[in-house]
Amino acid sequence: MRLIPKEIESLWTLFTAPTIWALHFLACYITAAVTCAKAGAVPFSFDTMRLALGLITLAALAGIVLSAVLAWRQWGFGSGDPPHDEPTRKDRLLFQGFATLLLSGLSFVAVLFVAMPLVFIGACQP
Amino acid sequence: MPARPCGPYRPSGTTARSTAIHRRALPLLLIPLSGCSGIQSALDPAGDEAAAIYTLFLVMVAGGALIWLAVVGLLLHAARRREAPWSEKTAGRLIAWGGVAFPVAVLLALLAYAVWLMPAIRPWLAHSAPAARPIEVTGEQFWWRIRYPAAEGMPAFETANELRLPVGARAVFALKAQDVIHSFWIPALGGKMDMIPGRTNTLSLLPTRAGVFRAPCAEFCGASHTLMAFSVVVMEPEDYAAWRRAQAGGNPATGSEGERLFAGHGCAGCHGIRGLTETASLGPDLTFFGQRQTVGAGTLANTAENVARFIRNPDKVKPGAKMPAFDMLPDGDIAAMADYLVGLK
Structure with a gap:
């Protein structure tokens, strides 16, 4: 069963994980900045915001894991060894799959790092 | 041949000579270690x-x-x-x-x-705690204006270039700047925070050990940036309370020669001394000046000779200082005023 058409299993999937990382970064920073700047005016507490951003983080991590699984499949589940540098359609596909897998790993760690303050910071600085 | 303690250079001498070089190099190696303690070291915490x-x-x-x-x-x-x-x-x-x-x-x-x-x-x-009323510290080229808030029935007052704090009580600072960006840093008590014109930054510190510490300006602010510092005196609570109570009264007129000259030569136009002149606040407040560790915001030790030197030509001691030179005054007048200021205790 294919989750996505083979035709777009290409550069588009390559960008998925870094895009999720970027959106998660923006969501965390903008939400925290607006909540603290409008403290008292927003209808929810800081802890509610932490919880909401925590759920967004879980969703982002799930998206990245999905992207990694698809990339792993595209890479042939690690059947061939890199560098996949033959000028053939097969090697291009394997190379993209491998690159996507590595980018997914990087994005996963980056999202964890961005979300880290949610665990430790419990209030806005006045 | 001069000894060269650094670099790959190897003199073609005997073991005795290289031992001599090692002996000369040793004090140089100890220089960085001297930063590990003392009045201005983050490696010797007191907060x-x-x-x-x-x-x-x-x-x-x-x-x-x-x-x-x-x-x-x-x-x-x-x-x-x-x-x-x-x-x-x-x-x-x-x-x-x-x-x-x-x-x-x-x-x-x-x-x-x-x-x-x-x-x-x-x-x-800690800032939102109701008891925490901030001490306002304003950076000016090249000194520190310090305003203590009213507390326990005692009025607010202004001082300069020396901060006194009770040990074991959390102090909150409202940090401001008058002209350019300065930075407030007491290495022995905590991290630094910038003082930015048009903005109030809040910092909170908890001193845990009594002592005298030095706090340099930590953001380049002009010709005398390196000579802009203040002393921090962390005192036992009862000593602090006594000091705080004495501040309200200030230094009432005694009729001394130096005091007369201080007013007569126009010093009081810029410098306030509570009890004597109230209004001026262009330059650093000089109430209880004799209690301070330094003259010229951490530049020289607080002695009558150094005060006289500063009055005679502030720009020579502290390049870029806004106070004009008073070297046209007779030496006797300057000495009398210096004695008067050092005696304000």
């Missing part, structure tokens, strides 16, 4: 926030040293000649664990530690 930063420093240095040793060990191992080199699979596994998993885990742990430490270094929740 909660400084202690947290010191622990962070130790963890970073120890962790960095361990990782450095491991990397150098691997380098030596890799450079060794051996019969059977590692298989590609084993090498790949080493790269995956040592080059990816280990750095990710270490960075994750360090980030978690640093973020967890943040509230201890900048305890902003």
